[in-house]
Amino acid sequence: MSLWAKFRQNRFVANTLLFLAIMGPGIITANVDNDAGGITTYSLAGAHFGYSLLWSLIPITFALIVVQEMCARMAVATGKGLADLIRESFGVKMTFYLMLALLLVNLSNVMAEFAGVAASMEIFGVSKYISVPLAGLFVWLLVVRGTYKLVERVFLGACLFYVAYLISGVMAKPDWHDVARQTLIPSFEFKLDYIIMLVGLVGTTIAPWMQFYLQSSVVEKGVAPEDYKMVRLDVVTGCIIAPVVAFFIVVACAATIHHSGTTIATAKDAALALQPFAGVHATWLFALGLFVASIFAAAILPLSTAYSICEGMGWDAGIDRRFEEAPQFFGLYTAMIVIGAGAVLYPRFPLLDVMYFSQVGNGVLLPVILIFMLKLINDKRIMGEFTNSRTFNIIAWVTVAVVILLTLMMVGFNLVYGM
Amino acid sequence: MIMADQFFIYFSELLGKAVVDVNGRPVGRLFDLSIALNNDIYPRVKGLIVRRNALAGEYTEILTTDLARVQEKIHLKVALTAIVFQKGIIDSEFALRRDLLDQQVVDVENKKVVRVNDVHLLRVDNQFHIAHVDVGLRGLVRRLGWEAGVDGLVRLLKKDAPYLAHEELVSWKNSQVLTLGSKKNVLKLDVARAKIAKIPAVALAELMGDLDVFEQLSLFRSLAFDVQLKVFTDMAPDDKAGLVELLEDHEVAQIITRIPSDEAADFLMAIPKVRVQQLMRLMESEASKRLRSLLGFRKDSAGGLMTTEFLSLNSTATAGDALAKVKASLDHAVSIMTVYVVDDKGRYVGTTTIHRFLNEDPAKPILAVCHPQKVFVHADDGMEKVAVLIEQYKYSAIPVVDDDDVLIGSITVDDVMEELIALAWGKYKDQI
Numbered sequence: 001m002s003l004w005a006k007f008r009q010n011r012f013v014a015n016t017l018l019f020l021a022i023m024g025p026g027i028i029t030a031n032v033d034n035d036a037g038g039i040t041t042y043s044l045a046g047a048h049f050g051y052s053l054l055w056s057l058i059p060i061t062f063a064l065i066v067v068q069e070m071c072a073r074m075a076v077a078t079g080k081g082l083a084d085l086i087r088e089s090f091g092v093k094m095t096f097y098l099m100l101a102l103l104l105v106n107l108s109n110v111m112a113e114f115a116g117v118a119a120s121m122e123i124f125g126v127s128k129y130i131s132v133p134l135a136g137l138f139v140w141l142l143v144v145r146g147t148y149k150l151v152e153r154v155f156l157g158a159c160l161f162y163v164a165y166l167i168s169g170v171m172a173k174p175d176w177h178d179v180a181r182q183t184l185i186p187s188f189e190f191k192l193d194y195i196i197m198l199v200g201l202v203g204t205t206i207a208p209w210m211q212f213y214l215q216s217s218v219v220e221k222g223v224a225p226e227d228y229k230m231v232r233l234d235v236v237t238g239c240i241i242a243p244v245v246a247f248f249i250v251v252a253c254a255a256t257i258h259h260s261g262t263t264i265a266t267a268k269d270a271a272l273a274l275q276p277f278a279g280v281h282a283t284w285l286f287a288l289g290l291f292v293a294s295i296f297a298a299a300i301l302p303l304s305t306a307y308s309i310c311e312g313m314g315w316d317a318g319i320d321r322r323f324e325e326a327p328q329f330f331g332l333y334t335a336m337i338v339i340g341a342g343a344v345l346y347p348r349f350p351l352l353d354v355m356y357f358s359q360v361g362n363g364v365l366l367p368v369i370l371i372f373m374l375k376l377i378n379d380k381r382i383m384g385e386f387t388n389s390r391t392f393n394i395i396a397w398v399t400v401a402v403v404i405l406l407t408l409m410m411v412g413f414n415l416v417y418g419m
Numbered sequence: 420m421i422m423a424d425q426f427f428i429y430f431s432e433l434l435g436k437a438v439v440d441v442n443g444r445p446v447g448r449l450f451d452l453s454i455a456l457n458n459d460i461y462p463r464v465k466g467l468i469v470r471r472n473a474l475a476g477e478y479t480e481i482l483t484t485d486l487a488r489v490q491e492k493i494h495l496k497v498a499l500t501a502i503v504f505q506k507g508i509i510d511s512e513f514a515l516r517r518d519l520l521d522q523q524v525v526d527v528e529n530k531k532v533v534r535v536n537d538v539h540l541l542r543v544d545n546q547f548h549i550a551h552v553d554v555g556l557r558g559l560v561r562r563l564g565w566e567a568g569v570d571g572l573v574r575l576l577k578k579d580a581p582y583l584a585h586e587e588l589v590s591w592k593n594s595q596v597l598t599l600g601s602k603k604n605v606l607k608l609d610v611a612r613a614k615i616a617k618i619p620a621v622a623l624a625e626l627m628g629d630l631d632v633f634e635q636l637s638l639f640r641s642l643a644f645d646v647q648l649k650v651f652t653d654m655a656p657d658d659k660a661g662l663v664e665l666l667e668d669h670e671v672a673q674i675i676t677r678i679p680s681d682e683a684a685d686f687l688m689a690i691p692k693v694r695v696q697q698l699m700r701l702m703e704s705e706a707s708k709r710l711r712s713l714l715g716f717r718k719d720s721a722g723g724l725m726t727t728e729f730l731s732l733n734s735t736a737t738a739g740d741a742l743a744k745v746k747a748s749l750d751h752a753v754s755i756m757t758v759y760v761v762d763d764k765g766r767y768v769g770t771t772t773i774h775r776f777l778n779e780d781p782a783k784p785i786l787a788v789c790h791p792q793k794v795f796v797h798a799d800d801g802m803e804k805v806a807v808l809i810e811q812y813k814y815s816a817i818p819v820v821d822d823d824d825v826l827i828g829s830i831t832v833d834d835v836m837e838e839l840i841a842l843a844w845g846k847y848k849d850q851i
Binding site: 088093 | 533554562661691
């Protein structure tokens with residue numbers, strides 16, 4: 001036996017290779033979660049409340065893992081996407097209206113992503129009339145002309161750019177002792193602004209589209225049930241990386257902007273406000289991170305939406321198909337990019353209203369989807385031996401109940417105060 | 420007189436209809452239809468599953484013999500007092516809403532997987548039969564309850580729009596249901612089965628790629644054994660692995676015994692060792708012995724590429740013997756183009772091909788019609804050497820010998836091509 005063959009048969013090496021082949025869906029999904037909207041929320045949390053919200057990232061991580069693991073498990077157990085399962089178990093009417101809501105909410109999210117592209121490139125002095133059309137063209141070509149493997153590699157590569165935030169966070173020279181204390185010891189302020197921000201953090205981290213995207217991409221990978229533990233590892237890794245990135249964004253803004261008492265309204269403000277404290281390089285890194293995150297999400301969101309809708313409606317879908325084979329799929333994908341990018345270029349476009357709508361929409365949609373997921377995952381006819389265990393079920397229901405409660409609170413606040 | 424279109428009714432039009440008893444008292448609403456599973460081409464609806472009190476979830480099944488007529492409401496022949504409700508859904512063998520509506524079926528006529536938007540029922544003497552499944556946009560719109568609105572709108576825009584008359588119905592004869600197969604016995608649809616058998620194996624294998632593993636299993640089990648063999652050979656490696664995981668060991672063992680041994684070996688190398696051991700135990704000893712020897716070689720070596728099914732003759736044989744051997748092997752999965760000649764100890768002596776002895780005097784010694792050179796490879800030689808030899812001598816197959824020169828296998832040109840194409844395709848894919 002050759003040395004290489006021996007090497008490959010080593011259990012640890014074999015497992016590592018298997019993991020490298022399977023990894024992707026979980027890590028990509030969780031990272032896209034830190035999109036333009038996410039970065040804005042984390043920046044505002046840090047800038048306005050300092051380190052005092054850091055503790056919430058730990059329970060959020062836990063909730064994210066619980067929810068995403070169920071999606072991945074459904075994918076492996078059934079070989080079907082979430083929209084497929086919802087259609088088969090809850091009928092076409094429910095599916096249609098759910099998909100319609102998902103389309104509208106995701107479309108407004110896509111607009112926010114292109115706005116993120118515009119804002120970050122303006123920091124580098126590039127006009128949005130150049131950056132946004134080019135970004136739109138790039139993401140469109142990537143999916144329409146690319147293969148699944150290529151797209152996944154590009155996305156995985158993009159995940160590395162989030163290191164920019166880690167560096168920004170360190171460059172902001174935070175008081176690490178204070179950071180650690182406030183992360184590990186939960187605190188609470190009975191102030192409306194504080195509660196709204198807390199709820200906003202949960203809402204931006206656990207979004208409806210993620211469940212559809214993760215499940216579809218695990219299905220696309222074609223993972224065998226006995227390799228499920230590798231999928232779980234991928235999902236858990238992603239669910240930990242994402243809040244870690246969020247943590248550094250909060251820290252960067254807290255150590256500088258909050259310290260000086262400046263108020264900001266957008267992620268661009270945050271990037272610019274870093275300059276006096278951490279130097280121009282920190283601003284650039286922050287802007288670069290925002291750019292990559294926005295463009296990354298601007299590719300994934302339309303893709304995920306088109307997939308889910310085609311699955312649910314029974315139309316052919318898949319990026320490895322030709323345009324004529326899957327017209328609805330490519331049509332939806334293209335339309336979302338064109339409308340999303342076009343909206344940002346339209347001078348009088350009410351972007352703040354759209355972002356407000358997308359937050360409320362996410363909040364209304366999420367409870368419905370989470371409840372469907374819990375019903376599906378406990379259905380023995382669908383899941384076989386992969387249903388939730390008793391203990392996990394209690395954890396899942398409690399998690400979902402808390403998430404739903406907080407999301408509904410966010411919707412309430414939004415409706416009353418117009419966040 | 421009944422109008423023609425009253426012979427047909429869509430399932431979605433019945434769903435949710437109020438059900439009343441013989442005295443017109445409300446019983447509940449139609450929730451599902453249970454189907455009698457037998458060999459009818461158009462299976463009959465056996466019972467109406469009626470739900471009352473959606474919150475408490477009380478159900479009852481009413482046989483279609485108790486059905487009086489279907490109008491605005493569904494009228495029964497029996498009285499409410501004679502109907503017993505039970506808590507929880509009634510578990511029927513095959514129910515339309517649960518097992519067909521919104522599920523995927525194979526349209527065997529057009530060879531594709533489609534999603535069922537509605538079911539078209541044929542109504543004869545107050546009995547309902549499944550006639551078609553509706554897979555089109557109109558069905559979707561009807562289910563959403565927008566048919567009148569959308570029709571009106573389309574008519575307004577274009578009076579004779581193709582949408583208005585375009586029903587995409589797939590005859591029940593041509594639909595293969597996939598939901599039941601993985602759990603129970605496959606629905607016996609002999610007509611669909613017969614049609615499926617006519618789809619080329621390559622197309623079926625491709626179709627399998629569009630299904631999830633359980634649907635694959637269901638479709639696969641509905642195939643005749645010889646079709647199963649062909650489809651299995653043509654399936655993508657990932658699909659194969661997924662399917663085999665769900666098949667019973669004895670099913671897999673049967674398949675592996677009957678496909679060419681080199682392909683069986685390739686496949687066995689890709690699945691977990693434990694499973695291989697289990698399968699080996701179930702196989703005929705002869706087949707498992709051959710496979711075991713193949714599994715010992717590297718995948719890209721001559722030993723890994725070769726098949727152990729080949730024709731060979733003793734060096735004392737004649738051209739007539741060779742011809743007889745070829746004729747006897749026509750039904751087996753073995754290349755008849757090449758016949759190898761071996762000595763008493765099984766050592767390789769020479770190669771002859773069918774066109775060299777076909778028209779020869781049957782009494783002529785086989786050695787006289789052999790190719791002059793002894794061209795062969797060792798089991799541990801690389802694929803490149805095999806490819807070069809095949810190209811150089813224009814043989815369609817190359818013999819493989821072990822360290823004692825004993826003939827152990829044969830590599831045909833298509834085995835090499837397959838590997839080379841995979842290699843070239845991998846490089847090509849990396850470029851784009």
